[in-house]
Amino acid sequence: MISKLRQRGAWVETFFTLALVLIAIAYIRGDVYLEDVAILVATYSMIALGLYVPFIMGGALSMSYNAYLGIGAYAVAVIASKTGWGFGWGLPIGMALSAAVAVLLGFATRRLSGFFLASVTVLFGVAFTTWLIASAELTGGGAGIPTFPTPVVFGVTLNHTILVSVAMLLVWIVAVLLARLRRSPFGVAVRASRRASIAVEASGIRISTIVLVSLALGAVIASLGGSMFALVNDSVIPESFAIDVVFLTVFTPLLGGQSTPWGAVLGAFLVVLFTFELTMFKETGTLLFALAVLVVLVAAPRGLLGYASSGLRLLTSRLEPR
Amino acid sequence: MSGDAVLVCEGLDKRYGAVQAVKNVTFSLNEGEILGLVGPNGAGKTTLVDLIAGAQRQDAGYAAIRGSRLSGPPSRRARVNGLARTFQHPQVALELTVRENILIGITAVSLGSVGGLVLSVVKGCLSPDTAAEDRKVASVAASVGLPDITRPCSELTLGELRLVEVARALVAKPSVILLDEPFAGGDVHGVAAVSRALQEVVKTGVSVILVDHNVDLVAALVNRIVLLNFGEILFDGDAKECLASPAMQEVYFGAAHF
Numbered sequence: 001m002i003s004k005l006r007q008r009g010a011w012v013e014t015f016f017t018l019a020l021v022l023i024a025i026a027y028i029r030g031d032v033y034l035e036d037v038a039i040l041v042a043t044y045s046m047i048a049l050g051l052y053v054p055f056i057m058g059g060a061l062s063m064s065y066n067a068y069l070g071i072g073a074y075a076v077a078v079i080a081s082k083t084g085w086g087f088g089w090g091l092p093i094g095m096a097l098s099a100a101v102a103v104l105l106g107f108a109t110r111r112l113s114g115f116f117l118a119s120v121t122v123l124f125g126v127a128f129t130t131w132l133i134a135s136a137e138l139t140g141g142g143a144g145i146p147t148f149p150t151p152v153v154f155g156v157t158l159n160h161t162i163l164v165s166v167a168m169l170l171v172w173i174v175a176v177l178l179a180r181l182r183r184s185p186f187g188v189a190v191r192a193s194r195r196a197s198i199a200v201e202a203s204g205i206r207i208s209t210i211v212l213v214s215l216a217l218g219a220v221i222a223s224l225g226g227s228m229f230a231l232v233n234d235s236v237i238p239e240s241f242a243i244d245v246v247f248l249t250v251f252t253p254l255l256g257g258q259s260t261p262w263g264a265v266l267g268a269f270l271v272v273l274f275t276f277e278l279t280m281f282k283e284t285g286t287l288l289f290a291l292a293v294l295v296v297l298v299a300a301p302r303g304l305l306g307y308a309s310s311g312l313r314l315l316t317s318r319l320e321p322r
Numbered sequence: 323m324s325g326d327a328v329l330v331c332e333g334l335d336k337r338y339g340a341v342q343a344v345k346n347v348t349f350s351l352n353e354g355e356i357l358g359l360v361g362p363n364g365a366g367k368t369t370l371v372d373l374i375a376g377a378q379r380q381d382a383g384y385a386a387i388r389g390s391r392l393s394g395p396p397s398r399r400a401r402v403n404g405l406a407r408t409f410q411h412p413q414v415a416l417e418l419t420v421r422e423n424i425l426i427g428i429t430a431v432s433l434g435s436v437g438g439l440v441l442s443v444v445k446g447c448l449s450p451d452t453a454a455e456d457r458k459v460a461s462v463a464a465s466v467g468l469p470d471i472t473r474p475c476s477e478l479t480l481g482e483l484r485l486v487e488v489a490r491a492l493v494a495k496p497s498v499i500l501l502d503e504p505f506a507g508g509d510v511h512g513v514a515a516v517s518r519a520l521q522e523v524v525k526t527g528v529s530v531i532l533v534d535h536n537v538d539l540v541a542a543l544v545n546r547i548v549l550l551n552f553g554e555i556l557f558d559g560d561a562k563e564c565l566a567s568p569a570m571q572e573v574y575f576g577a578a579h580f
Contacts, residue, residue, distance in 0.1 A: 177447040178447075180446060180447050180448070180449075180450040181443065181446040181450065182450075183451075184445065184446025184447075184449075184450035184451075184452070185425060185428075185432065185433065185446065185452060185455070186429075186433060186439065186443055186445075186446040187446055187450070188418065188422045188425050188426065188429070189429060189433055191415065191417070191418060191422075192415040192418055192422065192423065192426050194415065195415050195416065195417070196413045196414055198377070198396075198409065198413045199409065199413035199414065199415075199426070199487070199490070200426055201396050201397045202375060202377070202396045202397070202400060202407050202409075202413075203397075203400055203406070203426050203427050203430040203490065203494065204398075204400035204401035204430030204431065204434050204494070205397055205426070205429075205430050205433045205434065206395065206397045206398075206434070209435075209436055209439060210433065210439060213436070213440060213443065217443060
């Protein structure tokens with residue numbers, strides 16, 4: 001009974017969000033400016049979704065997501081421009097590399113948590129950008145890789161519009177999958193390990209391993225976002241993958257809501273709205289975003305979606321006959 | 323009522339600086355037995371449980387389940403040796419529901435290895451629902467007297483949180499369960515429900531060590547008692563004999579029995 005209701009709620013969520021994404025795709029289609037905004041939203045969403053499992057569910061604040069984003073982007077750009085392989089190889093190679101780096105970094109920092117984990121992984125994120133600029137032979141240095149061949153799949157040239165639409169659909173797919181993962185046994189174990197790690201360990205689950213797997217999963221998602229970002233822009237430059245993208249993204253689930261991955265997506269949308277889109281706020285967008293996060297944390301600690309869902313529950317319980 | 327020895331502790335020693343918390347502890351737990359481990363506060367009961375479960379490392383001696391010596395972290399002992407435990411201070415994720423907290427006990431087997439974890443990520447994305455597991459969770463929850471398993475654990479009383487822990491231990495179908503003060507903070511119904519659940523579960527061959535400082539409560543539930551004081555076993559035998567023994571009189575002098 002309960003699981004039936006839960007399943008129905010999940011299907012409603014799935015189709016409602018799909019409708020939203022399809023409407024958005026139809027609305028922005030062909031408008032280059034809106035498409036650029038959309039790819040920013042999609043990219044921030046992918047970083048936020050990458051953070052979702054290890055950080056929001058598991059409580060491990062690893063910050064080096066700019067590196068995974070960059071690995072995904074440069075994997076596509078380097079493979080498309082320097083090898084004869086198809087562009088498609090960049091995506092899985094980037095994801096595998098990111099997962100490997102995340103596991104190594106996670107293993108090296110396995111005894112750290114909270115502030116110290118964040119600090120060390122910020123350093124790694126900064127070091128990654130420095131490395132991108134320094135190793136010019138592979139990455140093109142500070143100028144990056146200005147252009148690479150447009151991807152072609154089965155004879156169809158993937159133009160800007162198609163790639164942006166694919167990126168948006170990928171966000172939808174990842175968010176839907178993570179929403180499902182969240183309530184699966186794995187998701188329950190990750191969420192429980194946040195505050196009752198001793199009990200999870202005593203039940204037979206190795207905490208250090210489950211953290212590494214969540215970090216690898218997050219890195220794979222961020223890397224996919226980076227690959228899409230590079231494909232849409234048809235170029236990569238090191239500045240795009242600086243650590244400040246992570247600073248902005250860390251707060252997105254707090255703003256949007258933590259109880260569903262869609263909170264991360266909503267938060268990413270608001271970040272872009274505040275910091276890039278609203279021209280009148282251009283100078284003060286980041287400040288406004290910080291203020292918005294503070295207001296939400298004080299007024300609605302469970303985030304906008306958490307606030308909305310409890311409002312909805314209140315409304316439906318009023319409407320139901322008692 | 324008891325069969326062969328399932329859990330054997332041999333010469334277990336644990337010292338914290340100048341304090342000898344557990345001193346040369348040797349005893350065995352038989353199949354299908356509920357063994358009461360009693361002693362006043364600071365007697366070393368929880369340290370002994372921690373040594374068996376792997377939360378702490380002993381200085382000397384060993385513990386073994388069905389002939390294989392226990393080693394490695396608690397997760398390994400739970401998975402490989404079939405050991406389950408509860409905690410003196412309940413370790414329950416408060417923001418999760420009762421169902422989810424108990425579910426942890428069942429899913430540990432599939433989440434125990436790296437391969438299993440990766441597989442469960444894929445499986446969780448595709449089909450996250452756990453109908454079969456939920457039925458087991460619901461039946462164990464009902465057996466310890468936890469009615470509404472959809473409640474978040476933040477709404478539970480301390481006694482109910484202990485019931486969640488007991489249910490999480492039971493649902494794993496372990497061969498040995500270590501219950502560290504499952505009754506503290508519980509009400510009469512909670513005590514009765516856990517007692518009933520334990521009587522049921524030992525019939526299936528599960529062995530239980532029941533830790534408490536309330537000797538009366540333990541003596542009513544078990545046939546055999548191990549009395550611990552200053553880390554040493556002072557008495558190991560029949561529960562009623564233990565209550566009447568000079569050792570018990572001495573340890574609990576002026577407190578529970580006189």
